[in-house]
Amino acid sequence: MRAVVLKEPGILKVESVPDAVAEPGEILLRVRNCGICGSDLHAAKLGIGMPPGTIMGHEFAGEIAALGEGVEGWKVGERVVSLPQMTCGSCAACQRGEGHHCPAARVIGLGALPGAYAELVRVQPAQLLRVPDGVTMRQAALVEPLAVGLHGVRLGSVTTETACVVMGAGPIGAVTLLWARHAKARAIVVSDPSPGRRALAARLGANAVVDPTTRDPASALRDLAGVDPEVVLECVGLKGTLNAAVLLAGVHGRIVVLGVCTETDEIFPLAGIMKELEIAFAFAYTHAEFAAALEALRSGAIDVTPLVTDVIDLADVPEAFRALERPESQCKVVIELP
Numbered sequence: 657m658r659a660v661v662l663k664e665p666g667i668l669k670v671e672s673v674p675d676a677v678a679e680p681g682e683i684l685l686r687v688r689n690c691g692i693c694g695s696d697l698h699a700a701k702l703g704i705g706m707p708p709g710t711i712m713g714h715e716f717a718g719e720i721a722a723l724g725e726g727v728e729g730w731k732v733g734e735r736v737v738s739l740p741q742m743t744c745g746s747c748a749a750c751q752r753g754e755g756h757h758c759p760a761a762r763v764i765g766l767g768a769l770p771g772a773y774a775e776l777v778r779v780q781p782a783q784l785l786r787v788p789d790g791v792t793m794r795q796a797a798l799v800e801p802l803a804v805g806l807h808g809v810r811l812g813s814v815t816t817e818t819a820c821v822v823m824g825a826g827p828i829g830a831v832t833l834l835w836a837r838h839a840k841a842r843a844i845v846v847s848d849p850s851p852g853r854r855a856l857a858a859r860l861g862a863n864a865v866v867d868p869t870t871r872d873p874a875s876a877l878r879d880l881a882g883v884d885p886e887v888v889l890e891c892v893g894l895k896g897t898l899n900a901a902v903l904l905a906g907v908h909g910r911i912v913v914l915g916v917c918t919e920t921d922e923i924f925p926l927a928g929i930m931k932e933l934e935i936a937f938a939f940a941y942t943h944a945e946f947a948a949a950l951e952a953l954r955s956g957a958i959d960v961t962p963l964v965t966d967v968i969d970l971a972d973v974p975e976a977f978r979a980l981e982r983p984e985s986q987c988k989v990v991i992e993l994p
């Protein structure tokens with residue numbers, strides 16, 4: 657099968673590799689679509705937990721190509737989307753639907769198990785959901801990031817009363833904005849230095865978009881809603897952005913950290929103390945939230961189509977990684993296989 661292989665940190669190559677095969681209890685998918693995630697860019701560059709030969713890709717939808725020994729209840733050809741891990745299914749975390757906290761979890765596409773930057777990928781039946789009629793495979797590949805945004809907005813307890821700032825209008829900022837809109841937050845300001853991404857946030861329904869290098873998002877929110885930010889959804893994850901969130905939030909504000917910063921960072925605690933801030937760190941989503949994200953696509957409550965700015969072939973992935981180093985107009989780049 658064709659696959660995009662991480663040869664060494666920073667080096668991706670499109671290669672022919674042996675076909676993936678479903679082991680007993682697993683299902684083999686023919687990949688139709690797979691999104692490129694910010695974590696992939698980061699992990700590919702640094703190679704953290706990604707041995708040479710890793711196949712990335714954890715945001716995918718496909719058709720069932722084969723059933724492993726002992727698998728029942730699924731049929732070849734069914735359109736499905738999968739949570740990106742295999743888990744034990746019986747521990748306390750699995751029982752809570754939090755497979756990402758399962759001590760035995762093996763993540764698909766981030767080093768432990770091969771991912772979906774490939775024609776075939778192995779998955780676990782317990783992690784599969786059928787894609788309803790009316791939801792395209794391209795849309796279904798966005799369920800994973802969409803679930804991330806839902807989890808963050810829930811952690812922020814965003815309601816119709818909430819005035820919020822979404823920091824960052826990349827894919828995670830964009831899905832977070834969509835859920836904050838869905839919760840009918842009374843005012844949403846999105847900040848991003850990229851003009852292309854600000855334009856997308858405006859199209860997705862932000863009440864105001866600002867370039868944080870030239871304008872304070874909190875003052876934009878005060879202009880709109882007359883209050884300081886009550887919830888700040890940090891969707892950047894660079895050194896310094898968490899402290900920027902601390903400085904932005906108003907008294908008794910809540911910060912939800914969705915951006916994934918992988919280096920030691922500092923905050924100025926006194927600013928948080930004086931305002932009695934709460935900070936919640938978000939990681940992934942529950943099984944139920946993943947299902948809720950798929951249902952939101954089916955019902956039309958959320959439209960992810962505008963997020964997809966680029967549809968590419970496997971062969972174009974290395975180039976797309978280079979382009980995403982300095983994103984301009986791109987938001988979600990989705991691989992599509994014939």
Ligand SMILES: [Zn+2]
Binds near residue numbers: 693694695714715801
């Ligand atoms: Zn992702």
Ligand SMILES: [Zn+2]
Binds near residue numbers: 743744747750758761
């Ligand atoms: Zn478990």
